[in-house]
Amino acid sequence: MLGLGIIGWIIIGGLAGWIASKFMKTDAQQGILLNIVVGVVGGLLGGFLLAAVGVDVAGGGWFFSFFTCLAGACLLLYLVKLFTGRKSAH
Incomplete structure (x- = not known):
């Protein structure tokens, strides 16, 4: 994932975080x-x-990085x- 650059990290991270x-x-x-x-x-965790x-x-x-970010x-x-004990909102 290091080869993607900061813009790639933001795009993939934002999309993976949203999904x-x-x-x-x-x-x-x-x-x-x-x-x-x-x-x-x-992405770092994954x-x-x-x-x-x-x-x-x-x-x-890109695709591998995206799925790694998504899973992570x-x-x-x-x-x-x-750990926070939060339940999902309905």
Whole structure:
């Protein structure tokens, strides 16, 4: 993911964070800036976890990076909800 540059990180992170917030039903509490942060941090988390199990994350490209960010963002939102005790809004 390092080859994408800062604009790529923002675009992929924002999109992944937004979709993850829809999956995890936290979209009502988040704005665009928090979606970007969740997506980028989720990408770091997902990349770290994949690298830890031996997956080559450096040469993945845009789609691999997006799905890594999406999975990491969902995991991050799940952990935040788990530790803060927040329930999803209906």
